[in-house]
Amino acid sequence: MITIKPKHLCLLAMSTAQFFLAAAQKRTIEQKVDSVIKLMTLEEKVGQLNQYSGDWNHTGPITEDGEKQTQIRKGQLGSMLNVVGVEHTRDIQRMAMQSRLKIPMLFGQDVIHGFKTTFPIPLAQAASWDIPAIEQAERIAATEASASGIHWAFAPMVDLARDPRWGRVMEGAGEDPYLGSKIAAARVRGFQGKGLGNTDAVMACVKHFAAYGAAIGGRDYNAVDMSYRTLWEYYLPPFKAAVDAGAASLMNSFNDINGIPATGNNYILRTILKGKWNFKGVVVSDWGSVGEMIKHGFAADEKDAAMKAAIAGCDIDMESRCYKNNLVQLVKEGKVKMSVVDEAVKRVLTKKFELGLFDDPYRFCNEQREQSQKNNPAHRKAARELSEKSIVLLKNENNLLPLSKQTKTIAVIGPFVKSVRDNLGFWSMEWPDDSSTIVTQWEGIKNKVSIDTKLLYAKGCNINDTDSSGFAEAVEVARQADVVIMSVGEARDMSGEAKSRSSIRLPGIQEALIKAIHATGKPVIVMINAGRPLVFNWVADNIPSILYTWWLGTEAGNAIGDVLFGDYNPSGKITMSFPRTEGQIPVYYNHQNTGRPAANETDMNYVSSYIDLYNSPKFPFGYGLSYTAFTYGDIVLDNKTMNTKGKIEAKISITNTGNYDGEETVQLYIRDMVSSVVRPVKELKGFQKIFLKKGETKTVSFIISEDDLKFYNNDLQYISESGDFKLFIGTNSENVKEVSFRLLK
Numbered sequence: 001m002i003t004i005k006p007k008h009l010c011l012l013a014m015s016t017a018q019f020f021l022a023a024a025q026k027r028t029i030e031q032k033v034d035s036v037i038k039l040m041t042l043e044e045k046v047g048q049l050n051q052y053s054g055d056w057n058h059t060g061p062i063t064e065d066g067e068k069q070t071q072i073r074k075g076q077l078g079s080m081l082n083v084v085g086v087e088h089t090r091d092i093q094r095m096a097m098q099s100r101l102k103i104p105m106l107f108g109q110d111v112i113h114g115f116k117t118t119f120p121i122p123l124a125q126a127a128s129w130d131i132p133a134i135e136q137a138e139r140i141a142a143t144e145a146s147a148s149g150i151h152w153a154f155a156p157m158v159d160l161a162r163d164p165r166w167g168r169v170m171e172g173a174g175e176d177p178y179l180g181s182k183i184a185a186a187r188v189r190g191f192q193g194k195g196l197g198n199t200d201a202v203m204a205c206v207k208h209f210a211a212y213g214a215a216i217g218g219r220d221y222n223a224v225d226m227s228y229r230t231l232w233e234y235y236l237p238p239f240k241a242a243v244d245a246g247a248a249s250l251m252n253s254f255n256d257i258n259g260i261p262a263t264g265n266n267y268i269l270r271t272i273l274k275g276k277w278n279f280k281g282v283v284v285s286d287w288g289s290v291g292e293m294i295k296h297g298f299a300a301d302e303k304d305a306a307m308k309a310a311i312a313g314c315d316i317d318m319e320s321r322c323y324k325n326n327l328v329q330l331v332k333e334g335k336v337k338m339s340v341v342d343e344a345v346k347r348v349l350t351k352k353f354e355l356g357l358f359d360d361p362y363r364f365c366n367e368q369r370e371q372s373q374k375n376n377p378a379h380r381k382a383a384r385e386l387s388e389k390s391i392v393l394l395k396n397e398n399n400l401l402p403l404s405k406q407t408k409t410i411a412v413i414g415p416f417v418k419s420v421r422d423n424l425g426f427w428s429m430e431w432p433d434d435s436s437t438i439v440t441q442w443e444g445i446k447n448k449v450s451i452d453t454k455l456l457y458a459k460g461c462n463i464n465d466t467d468s469s470g471f472a473e474a475v476e477v478a479r480q481a482d483v484v485i486m487s488v489g490e491a492r493d494m495s496g497e498a499k500s501r502s503s504i505r506l507p508g509i510q511e512a513l514i515k516a517i518h519a520t521g522k523p524v525i526v527m528i529n530a531g532r533p534l535v536f537n538w539v540a541d542n543i544p545s546i547l548y549t550w551w552l553g554t555e556a557g558n559a560i561g562d563v564l565f566g567d568y569n570p571s572g573k574i575t576m577s578f579p580r581t582e583g584q585i586p587v588y589y590n591h592q593n594t595g596r597p598a599a600n601e602t603d604m605n606y607v608s609s610y611i612d613l614y615n616s617p618k619f620p621f622g623y624g625l626s627y628t629a630f631t632y633g634d635i636v637l638d639n640k641t642m643n644t645k646g647k648i649e650a651k652i653s654i655t656n657t658g659n660y661d662g663e664e665t666v667q668l669y670i671r672d673m674v675s676s677v678v679r680p681v682k683e684l685k686g687f688q689k690i691f692l693k694k695g696e697t698k699t700v701s702f703i704i705s706e707d708d709l710k711f712y713n714n715d716l717q718y719i720s721e722s723g724d725f726k727l728f729i730g731t732n733s734e735n736v737k738e739v740s741f742r743l744l745k
Helices: 006-039 042-048 068-073 086-096 122-126 131-147 167-171 177-192 228-235 237-244 266-276 302-312 322-332 338-354 367-372 377-390 441-446 471-479 510-518 537-542 556-564
Strands: 050-053 079-081 106-109 203-209 249-252 282-284 392-396 409-413 454-458 483-489 524-529 545-548 630-632 641-643 647-656 662-672 683-692 697-705 723-730 736-744
Touching: 006 338, 042 050, 042 322, 042 338, 068 086, 086 367, 106 203, 106 338, 122 131, 122 167, 122 177, 122 377, 131 177, 131 367, 131 377, 177 203, 177 228, 177 237, 177 683, 203 237, 203 266, 203 282, 228 237, 237 249, 266 282, 266 302, 282 338, 302 322, 302 338, 322 338, 377 556, 409 441, 409 471, 441 454, 441 556, 454 471, 471 510, 483 510, 510 524, 510 537, 545 556, 647 662, 647 683, 647 723, 647 736, 662 697, 683 697, 697 723
Parallel strands: 050 079, 079 106, 203 249, 249 282, 409 454, 409 483, 483 524, 524 545, 641 736
Antiparallel strands: 392 545, 630 647, 647 697, 662 683, 662 723, 723 736
């Protein structure tokens, strides 16, 4: 007989009451949605699945449609993008309130790495390996965007990417599914905060579903051809993590997957997303992707495209007009069931109810709140801190960095030193006061040095031409200095959507400028501004100190100054392998082995290698230095075997043996030695970012369970298999300690 104490009865009653209250609230929204759907005409239903862009700003081809206002007033438009600001959103919402059923509009926007406050590009943020800081960045972006009338952020992009020629790598988290999943979930939590219905929360839109990052040749919008096992093992996990985190919406990708465009891909949308994953949110096409299935050769015309997209599970048609012009007729002809339309409409209306728009269509239209979120000092502080954490120290011979603030003369040379908007990177919002709010690199350095330090400047060259007329001035300036800081890289619009590059070298004659300055014999520090991994072998081999500064956003200059002069000890680590040359792409750490692996870098005789290049990347996944040094002890396991219900604890001591306090990201990798399908040589399965004072030692502990050993077999079953495993812990994917253990069944 089990006896339940009174206090336990009380707790049970409370939890039961909470359960039924939550269920009742959920039923209330469902009932409200159903009641609205019953009142709607077919034309009004289709209207909710129709999305247009505004005419003020655009992220695709601008579309001015004289009938937009009429359609809004007739309830034939459910959402818009690129309508920013309380004034604009209120005006359009007022039009929607003139419709028969007064169904409110949704307003979406590409909030990729900040809204009013621009944070580092997402790939740079990933290099921080700081999940709470990344979540906070999206929390701030959501607060600012929602204050400007936005309900829906078309982010995060969680596409796994192994090809830096693809311009959109700047929007993602890099090449690893484990880290990508952690970051995807954090971004969703950041956008949606304590839940939809709070006025500082916006709907997250996870994109691009799916496998967009595997575009063949790194060419944007290109086809994707992969096994389903590769899809499940590498490309789907970040999406699943985002769905599990409660993502309100997903966006289709432009690509096909094995011949079926994602927008009309029943397997991706119905079988996986809405079936196996039980996703209850909204699926929106990417810009025009419904209509683009015609050019794919998958749909005969707009009517055929609308039918295939709707049946496959695409709820909202962004900007192609295929649903608006054809879906009513398709239902009347019986080619698309009314239940398909009703299901999509129900998803859209549910989000509008959850946001509270039916209760108050203007609840996100508060001018006072909008003004309060402009240039918020707390937001800028967070942006500066994340920018510092995103910078990666790639090289620091003879401890050239950090610089002394008392350095007598510093030459600052390069096309980005005094650049303003370039610091924002691609996919940033444009504001009239940007020029006065962005901290340039020149300003950041100037703010750090003493009043006795003399700063010299020369541009040297432009970003992407062959004009070397500025070299002489730059060389003369360098000769006068005690140390030279050079700022080079690619322009902000050279990486991003539709910005694929066949050559990812430093553009123009920037490398020639670096060589000319290096020839002066002065100590040189190179900062590389970019949205992707670049190839810069001569610089990597000859310049003593290199910082990868990406595009850091509003507080770029201050963050760079903090790192250059030691107020922040860099801790960033790259999340994409940096190739030695474009011919090596794709190069990534978690590759599978071959029957003829190279034993070492010089082993090129009838093994899987190049005869003119090492297999390894120039800088491996997880790589990044510090101004201090960290020494790793040996790995200690509490057990050498485990069963499927057991766990193994791995411990390792880390000592700061350098001269500065600093942060280190300790990385755990695992390798399955023998399995029913070939497994990667290493897989990231854990990481911890720790802070160590000079001389301090800490013990880091990881727990390994069966879940860490699972994979998708040839039948797409997610399983573990008994056998031997290697466990690695280290400072990057190549520099690791290792031990072995066995899984028993």
